[in-house]
Amino acid sequence: MTKPILNRRQLITAAASAGVISTAFATTGKVAQAASHAATPMAGMITIHKLGAVTLHSYTAPEASALVNTHIIETANELHIIDAQFLQSFASEVRAYADSLGKPIKQLYLSHAHPDHLLGAAQFADVPFVTSDAVRADAEASTDMFEDRKAQFGDDTPLYMPEGGLGLGATSWGGVAVEIAEIKDAEAANTLTFHIPEAGLVIAQDLLYANAHAFPLGNTPNWIAALEGIRATDDLRLVGAGHGLPASPGALDDAIAYLIFQNEVITSSGDAETAVAALSEAYPGYGGAGLLNFVSYRY
Numbered sequence: 001m002t003k004p005i006l007n008r009r010q011l012i013t014a015a016a017s018a019g020v021i022s023t024a025f026a027t028t029g030k031v032a033q034a035a036s037h038a039a040t041p042m043a044g045m046i047t048i049h050k051l052g053a054v055t056l057h058s059y060t061a062p063e064a065s066a067l068v069n070t071h072i073i074e075t076a077n078e079l080h081i082i083d084a085q086f087l088q089s090f091a092s093e094v095r096a097y098a099d100s101l102g103k104p105i106k107q108l109y110l111s112h113a114h115p116d117h118l119l120g121a122a123q124f125a126d127v128p129f130v131t132s133d134a135v136r137a138d139a140e141a142s143t144d145m146f147e148d149r150k151a152q153f154g155d156d157t158p159l160y161m162p163e164g165g166l167g168l169g170a171t172s173w174g175g176v177a178v179e180i181a182e183i184k185d186a187e188a189a190n191t192l193t194f195h196i197p198e199a200g201l202v203i204a205q206d207l208l209y210a211n212a213h214a215f216p217l218g219n220t221p222n223w224i225a226a227l228e229g230i231r232a233t234d235d236l237r238l239v240g241a242g243h244g245l246p247a248s249p250g251a252l253d254d255a256i257a258y259l260i261f262q263n264e265v266i267t268s269s270g271d272a273e274t275a276v277a278a279l280s281e282a283y284p285g286y287g288g289a290g291l292l293n294f295v296s297y298r299y
């Protein structure tokens, strides 16, 4: 009997379920939990952009949680929230901030099925949590890995999973037109983007790592094509990143250049250590350094 050959995603899933892939977040997660418990002021950073009909409130976690973002879209009468943080401590900060805005949370959306965007959804368990059927299926397939992550951090909150069925294409959030698109096989298997034309805003989530190291296990050509597609958006003013602060459209050029360089470095280096050193040297100020631990899965 021949041994089955696993594709890249199956390898990652297998590694994750074996508990191997956790190193990137395991250490930083513990540090972050401890730090956020000790801190009285908010550990994350809120940035606010008033964009006409909507206000974007972005919560960016500290470097210890790889600068992962939750974006709150405030319309006249309601809130729509995209992604829910990795650690409960940061998710509870987002929840408290959202509640302070004094408007009902209409829905929480999952952009893609990676744990740093989903596990904190437990803090929103009273809110409808939705995503596309494809992202829902990705999440379903990763349930064991999610439970492993939670166990590592001593997180005993029940896993709160999204419902599928979110429609793609045009919709309305509190009277504001929103276009939801699904990008296949880029940073994740499926990633939703949210475009609000009248605000000149695209929430790109993990298609954009802004001033931060990008997850090195994506499909680089498809990912670059997705960034080029976002760059071609009419009247684009602001891009909501998955990691790093919301950015001007020029950050898309930076992200494309980074991905090209990252792929060249990884394919031309003899081992992960050499590649990580080259990436760190070329981008010494970049956040999300913990993501470089995933480079080893390219060897």
Ligand SMILES: [Zn+2]
Pocket: 068, 114, 116, 117, 206, 242, 243
């Ligand atoms: Zn992420």
